[in-house]
Amino acid sequence: MKRRRINLGNIGEKVITPIIFLLPSLSVYLVFTFGTLIYSFVLSFTDYDGLSSRFNFIGLANYIKLFKDATFYIALKNNVIWAAVSLIVPMFLGLFLAVLVDRKIRGENIFKSIFYLPQTLSFVVIGVIWSWVYEPTKGIINSTLSAIGLDSLAQQWIGDPGLTIYSLVLTGAWQITGYTMVLYLAGLRSISQDVIEASRIDGANNWQSFWYVVYPMLRNIRTVVIATIIINSFKIFDLVFTMTQGGPGEASNVLALFMYKEAFWKFRMSYGTAISVIQFLIIFIVVAVYLSRTIRQEGEV
Amino acid sequence: MAKVTLKNLTKKFDDVVAVNNMNSIIEDQQFVVLVGPSGCGKTTTLRMIAGLEEVTGGEIYIGDRLVNDVPPKDRDIAMVFQNYALYPHMDVYNNMAFGLKLRKTPKMEIEKRVREAARILKIEDLLKRKPKQLSGGQRQRVALGRAIVRDPKVFLMDEPLSNLDAKLRVEMRTEIAKLHLRLNATIVYVTHDQTEAMTMADKMIIMKDGLVQQTGGAQEVYDHPDNMFVAGFIGSPAMNFLDVTVTDRLTLKNKQFDLDTPDNIKKIIKSNDLIGKEVVLGIRPEDLEDSEFISSAGEHNTITANVEVTEPMGAEIYVYVDIDGVLMTARVTPKSKLDSGHVAKLHVDVDMIHLFDKKTEKAYI
Amino acid sequence: MIVLAFMFLVPIYGSIVTSFKSIEEILTEGFWSLPNHFSFESYVEAWQLKNFGRYLLNSFIITIPSVIISILVASLAAYPLSRIKFKGQNIIFFLFVAGLFLPPQINLLPLYKFINMIGLYDTYWALIIVHVAFGQPICVFILRNFFINIPFEIQEAAKMDGCSNFRIYSRIIMPLAKPVIAVLLIFQFTWVWNDFLWGMILTQGENARPVTVALFNLQGMYVVEWNIQTAGANITAIPTIVVFLLFQRYFIKGITLGAVKG
Numbered sequence: 022m023k024r025r026r027i028n029l030g031n032i033g034e035k036v037i038t039p040i041i042f043l044l045p046s047l048s049v050y051l052v053f054t055f056g057t058l059i060y061s062f063v064l065s066f067t068d069y070d071g072l073s074s075r076f077n078f079i080g081l082a083n084y085i086k087l088f089k090d091a092t093f094y095i096a097l098k099n100n101v102i103w104a105a106v107s108l109i110v111p112m113f114l115g116l117f118l119a120v121l122v123d124r125k126i127r128g129e130n131i132f133k134s135i136f137y138l139p140q141t142l143s144f145v146v147i148g149v150i151w152s153w154v155y156e157p158t159k160g161i162i163n164s165t166l167s168a169i170g171l172d173s174l175a176q177q178w179i180g181d182p183g184l185t186i187y188s189l190v191l192t193g194a195w196q197i198t199g200y201t202m203v204l205y206l207a208g209l210r211s212i213s214q215d216v217i218e219a220s221r222i223d224g225a226n227n228w229q230s231f232w233y234v235v236y237p238m239l240r241n242i243r244t245v246v247i248a249t250i251i252i253n254s255f256k257i258f259d260l261v262f263t264m265t266q267g268g269p270g271e272a273s274n275v276l277a278l279f280m281y282k283e284a285f286w287k288f289r290m291s292y293g294t295a296i297s298v299i300q301f302l303i304i305f306i307v308v309a310v311y312l313s314r315t316i317r318q319e320g321e322v
Numbered sequence: 323m324a325k326v327t328l329k330n331l332t333k334k335f336d337d338v339v340a341v342n343n344m345n346s347i348i349e350d351q352q353f354v355v356l357v358g359p360s361g362c363g364k365t366t367t368l369r370m371i372a373g374l375e376e377v378t379g380g381e382i383y384i385g386d387r388l389v390n391d392v393p394p395k396d397r398d399i400a401m402v403f404q405n406y407a408l409y410p411h412m413d414v415y416n417n418m419a420f421g422l423k424l425r426k427t428p429k430m431e432i433e434k435r436v437r438e439a440a441r442i443l444k445i446e447d448l449l450k451r452k453p454k455q456l457s458g459g460q461r462q463r464v465a466l467g468r469a470i471v472r473d474p475k476v477f478l479m480d481e482p483l484s485n486l487d488a489k490l491r492v493e494m495r496t497e498i499a500k501l502h503l504r505l506n507a508t509i510v511y512v513t514h515d516q517t518e519a520m521t522m523a524d525k526m527i528i529m530k531d532g533l534v535q536q537t538g539g540a541q542e543v544y545d546h547p548d549n550m551f552v553a554g555f556i557g558s559p560a561m562n563f564l565d566v567t568v569t570d571r572l573t574l575k576n577k578q579f580d581l582d583t584p585d586n587i588k589k590i591i592k593s594n595d596l597i598g599k600e601v602v603l604g605i606r607p608e609d610l611e612d613s614e615f616i617s618s619a620g621e622h623n624t625i626t627a628n629v630e631v632t633e634p635m636g637a638e639i640y641v642y643v644d645i646d647g648v649l650m651t652a653r654v655t656p657k658s659k660l661d662s663g664h665v666a667k668l669h670v671d672v673d674m675i676h677l678f679d680k681k682t683e684k685a686y687i
Numbered sequence: 688m689i690v691l692a693f694m695f696l697v698p699i700y701g702s703i704v705t706s707f708k709s710i711e712e713i714l715t716e717g718f719w720s721l722p723n724h725f726s727f728e729s730y731v732e733a734w735q736l737k738n739f740g741r742y743l744l745n746s747f748i749i750t751i752p753s754v755i756i757s758i759l760v761a762s763l764a765a766y767p768l769s770r771i772k773f774k775g776q777n778i779i780f781f782l783f784v785a786g787l788f789l790p791p792q793i794n795l796l797p798l799y800k801f802i803n804m805i806g807l808y809d810t811y812w813a814l815i816i817v818h819v820a821f822g823q824p825i826c827v828f829i830l831r832n833f834f835i836n837i838p839f840e841i842q843e844a845a846k847m848d849g850c851s852n853f854r855i856y857s858r859i860i861m862p863l864a865k866p867v868i869a870v871l872l873i874f875q876f877t878w879v880w881n882d883f884l885w886g887m888i889l890t891q892g893e894n895a896r897p898v899t900v901a902l903f904n905l906q907g908m909y910v911v912e913w914n915i916q917t918a919g920a921n922i923t924a925i926p927t928i929v930v931f932l933l934f935q936r937y938f939i940k941g942i943t944l945g946a947v948k949g
Binding site for chain 1: 699776782791792823916928
């Protein structure tokens with residue numbers, strides 16, 4: 022047997038090259054996301070406050086406190102409401118708009134732009150605009166209601182503790198509907214015209230061919246839309262922070278804001294991280310359960 | 323220019339052996355075609371010569387230089403890909419010049435070589451175009467041009483014509499053959515098309531399941547196939563195979579016929595001690611003829627069988643007959659009146675028959 | 688649909704007309720009416736007194752490098768993930784994809800600490816680094832999925848022409864990826880520009896504070912001055928709206944690219 026030379030070219034190709042290319046991205050990404058993620062877990066088991074040098078491990082104390090904290094349940098409930106409403110309004114409004122736009126109407130691009138426009142705005146901008154919309158005396162809604170003689174329906178849209186969260190979700194829906202519409206539109210455009218024509222020949226009317234053929238074929242897109250909405254609903258922060266800061270009282274608080282207030286206003290850093298860990302686990306579990314169920318169903322079909 | 327030597331060349335993908343202990347020499351300036359059905363290892367072999375696949379075992383020499391560990395760019399080779407692999411964002415000129423630029427060739431020299439290649443390939447007026455604006459045949463020429471300007475020791479071509487339509491394919495076939503003569507280049511060419519292989523090759527290397535089946539010139543391989551695979555793969559329509567028994571009169575007998583054997587076959591029967599044994603008889607379709615048109619024939623050395631289908635080709639007729647459940651093809655004169663449903667009498671040119679071992683499928687020598 | 692489009696536009700209409708009114712007019716005339724005379728006073732006030740010019744500049748200084756660096760770095764990472772076979776490839780790609788699901792809040796406190804520790808608090812770099820890091824999952828995901836569909840034979844032809852991996856990346860793959868890079872540029876631009884959370888956490892005063900945070904502070908100070916607030920909101924929104932209107936098609940393509948998973 023001849024001695025095989027060590028193949029340097031090969032090691033370079035399969036090991037060194039990928040490392041060099043990946044290094045900048047992976048290092049900054051891992052340090053700033055996974056590194057800090059792990060540190061969050063660690064902090065949540067301490068009594069660190071962000072100000073003093075106190076740093077003791079206190080086990081699950083933060084979590085026990087959290088599960089006894091009434092604000093936590095208000096915030097969690099509000100996130101759940103946010104997800105539930107978002108899974109109905111922007112989901113179906115987006116689909117509805119996509120179907121309308123998909124009929125190759127005139128001015129399709131103008132309509133698409135209009136519905137998508139809110140998606141390009143910062144939540145802070147949206148917060149300002151909608152605070153004005155909801156303004157109790159001169160805002161659009163109440164002033165319009167009084168102009169057409171329906172004063173009795175006028176509300177304290179973001180002042181009434183029972184109503185605030187829904188007003189905020191509605192604003193969120195205004196923002197995200199353009200996104201769901203575009204996704205659904207992409208889904209509709211990817212369905213081959215042949216299939217729809219085949220269903221016509223089989224005797225389906227418009228509605229039937231949509232319901233029995235098109236809608237089921239949008240399943241992959243629907244999965245993406247639902248997962249995105251769930252994640253966004255549990256992450257929501259900017260909009261609530263800029264419009265109500267969780268008020269009145271704690272009525273419109275959400276998990277992310279709850280965490281922010283505890284950590285930066287009340288200087289309970291470690292308590293804040295415990296909240297964010299729970300928030301993270303909720304998102305992770307809900308999305309994981311949803312996706313694994315969807316994937317399993319796909320396997321069965 | 324240089325010769326390419328493959329010594330005990332082996333390639334494994336996990337547990338699958340793609341190329342098994344291959345030994346071949348591609349002589350300087352030779353046009354060698356690697357041919358075989360898909361999955362036979364021909365493309366893998368080419369890619370190993372190119373340096374795009376690692377070698378699992380064995381050695382590859384280009385000239386006298388062992389190139390196992392030499393990266394593709396330093397092997398002094400050029401390759402033409404099946405889908406041309408032109409750079410979509412560069413115009414034709416830059417597609418051809420790119421490799422030279424990377425090698426820091428002087429600008430004047432690049433210009434000269436690209437123009438020369440473009441002239442040879444008749445694509446001079448396309449130099450400013452992008453690949454998207456070219457037809458399939460033009461793209462093919464650019465891909466060839468890209469290889470030519472490099473003036474490599476060896477050209478490697480991976481099914482370069484398979485994406486072209488039938489007419490263009492024949493045209494480019496001649497074109498490449500002419501190019502070979504003009505450049506005096508060593509070319510290793512991969513195809514699954516045996517017609518392409520036969521028309522172009524100085525030497526064919528026929529592969530199956532990672533093993534070389536036979537090496538040789540087109541006529542040599544056609545006349546003397548080493549085994550049933552080669553016999554069936556080379557030639558179209560394919561050779562007919564029939565199970566027969568060797569009688570003690572040294573004839574080949576089957577339910578439907580009893581054929582005499584020429585002297586060379588008699589010798590083979592004796593030297594291999596085949597009397598009384600079952601062997602496989604191979605007859606090429608052109609060695610069967612409607613006995614009506616063979617003056618000397620009579621009943622001698624004829625096969626009688628039912629005609630299933632006939633396919634008139636103009637210059638000849640393909641007649642498919644049923645021999646004991648096996649469909650056999652005959653190429654008969656267009657004057658023949660044979661038609662489906664008829665009983666055909668086909669005369670066998672016994673001087674041209676082949677005998678194979680039933681188990682090993684190897685030809686008897 | 689026209690009705691729906693109208694309803695979608697009403698809030699924006701409100702924001703625009705209000706910004707051109709005087710505060711007295713808002714109190715007397717209300718929401719719907721067009722301004723009696725167009726007044727740019729609100730914009731002048733936001734720009735000069737509230738220093739929006741400076742904040743706008745801050746936002747540009749943060750956004751432009753963030754976008755360029757994040758895409759450049761991500762494209763480098765996407766290259767081996769799509770074009771070279773190596774061990775651990777799938778795990779690394781999965782790590783990036785997992786980042787798409789992370790809520791940024793979980794990184795908030797440790798990152799705040801970390802940025803303070805390395806002395807970048809209240810600098811442009813703090814925000815740039817954070818945006819580059821959090822931009823990686825989506826950029827790597829989209830670029831890798833685009834790269835992987837470029838025929839491998841082109842890469843092999845380039846290799847035979849004498850390209851190193853870096854040359855293949857810079858001379859072949861990147862030029863071919865121009866359309867998808869355009870999409871990402873625009874996408875990342877709005878994303879970074881619209882950020883509020885990191886801007887608020889990692890800056891103070893006017894040194895590095897982006898315009899979104901400035902707009903928020905405006906709200907805190909002048910609850911009733913709707914004209915100035917809407918003017919500030921419009922100033923903040925203009926860059927992204929302009930980019931959106933100019934490159935509308937790319938936006939929509941970007942969402943689709945990001946959504947069509949693996």
